[in-house]
Amino acid sequence: MSFFTFLKNSLSDERQILRQSEADQLQLPAEMLERLDTENAVVNVRRLVPFSALIFLIEILNQAVIFTADISPAAHGAYLAAGASMLALMVTAAALAYRFLTAPVVERRRCKSLYRAFWWLFSINMLVFVALEIITRRLTNNYFYLLILTAAFPLLSRKEAFWLFGLDAAVAIHVAVVFGFTAQQLLQLPLIAVFALILSRVLYNAHRSNDITLARLEVSNQKLAALARTDPLTGLLNRRGVQETLDETLSQNGGGLGVVFLMVDIDLFKSYNDRFGHNQGDVCLQKVADTLRRCVRGPADLAARIGGEEFLVVLIDCPAMEVLPAAQRLRQKVLDLGLEAATDAVNRCVTVSVGTASARAPIDFTTLYNQADKALYQAKNAGRNCVVLGSRIDCGTK
Incomplete structure (x- = not known):
């Protein structure tokens, strides 16, 4: 060469x-x-x-x-x-x-x-x-x-x-x-x-x-x-992601902040999948997720998909008097989507039930999560499409 x-x-x-x-x-x-x-x-x-x-x-x-x-x-x-x-x-x-x-x-x-x-x-x-x-x-x-x-x-x-x-x-x-x-x-x-x-x-x-x-x-x-912190179907945080992000937010802002958990569950979602199929079920999950994302008040609040048809919305420094209106607004926004329900046992449109729990930082994530989940269970037993705030059941406008 x-x-x-x-x-x-x-x-x-x-x-x-x-x-x-x-x-x-x-x-x-x-x-x-x-x-x-x-x-x-x-x-x-x-x-x-x-x-x-x-x-x-x-x-x-x-x-x-x-x-x-x-x-x-x-x-x-x-x-x-x-x-x-x-x-x-x-x-x-x-x-x-x-x-x-x-x-x-x-x-x-x-x-x-x-x-x-x-x-x-x-x-x-x-x-x-x-x-x-x-x-x-x-x-x-x-x-x-x-x-x-x-x-x-x-x-x-x-x-x-x-x-x-x-x-x-x-x-x-x-x-x-x-x-x-x-x-x-x-x-x-x-x-x-x-x-x-x-x-x-x-x-x-x-x-x-x-x-x-x-x-x-x-x-x-x-x-x-x-990806490790995000739900791939809805783009919301997963449980790990919401827990880590919440810990980061609270550590940056110090103690004393009020934290509210809103546990949200799509009513009769198994029946919805059985009637419309899993593909349409995924569309329903995505639309509900988009609604929850739009309902958070600001950059500090979080929305996550915990698993299946269950979601978690975290409100940071939310006054006690605004918790119920926030939960009811979220419930009503999902109802306003007008998605046809699998059965009219609750409503002719897809609905959600909401359970809430509140605490002051520093918090124990698992304890507050379980409290909100217990409130959600009460909302389901109360006929669904309603909000349970502590021991108070509020069905709002159905």
Whole structure:
């Protein structure tokens, strides 16, 4: 395989990786992509600190070597000025990186501006050294160092990398041509630039692909966690989900909140399934679930399907005088759906029975659940399509 065939295949592979990464990004929420972009900017800025310290030490040694070199005083002055500029850049970059990363809120825009400005200024400083090396000693060592450092350290996008490497190659080749490098020497400059550009893309794509893969795994885990807490038929919380969500809500708001459980059961649902079939039974469950979801008062209240035709509505900080109206409103909303009942033993339309129980946080979920379930049982025995509040039976308007 020739070098150019190898080069073509390598670039093709990297394009494929990039396309796959871009396709994977479309499956991620916008807020997660924004977070990844922020993390990428933070990584770039964090890497500036050790890099700046290393370059600072190298430049001190470099100036010591140049001071003893047999070159003209003018060249010594030029090296010294370039070295002072490089040292100032390293100190400034490290100081700004520390300031940005220790701020109460890390701003993505400031981080991106810092590392972009740093790499442009670093490249320009290094290009001065490249020109000095070519002019005074006909060497291109600094050019190779510049390209490899630029490829290995910053996680630059394709556009950013193209312009940086393009600037490096254009300046170095121009200076080399002016000072009469041989064709063999000149050929090395664009080849090393292409190599560095490929290395930059490989590192960036590997990092980005890894980030996207981890983000997709996080999204998948979130979906699995949601499925574990959600009833797949109705989209309501299941028993585990309502219990965990209620615990989280109460822990965030402290003790003393009033908690009301409304146990809701579809009357004669087995007869409904027997007459209309299980598919229509699922439709009935979904419509009742949608009604319960619409009846909750706000984001703190919860609606859940506990199992079969049984549901639970949790009211948070609901005044005692509003519990019965809330339960009756829920019962009436289901009746207003106008779903044909399997039998008119209770009503010609599908109805629900409701049992309630109340307590002050902290609560024992199982105890309050059993109290509400007991009240529901009383509502069933009282003829269904009614609400039991404590020991009080309220049939409302049937």
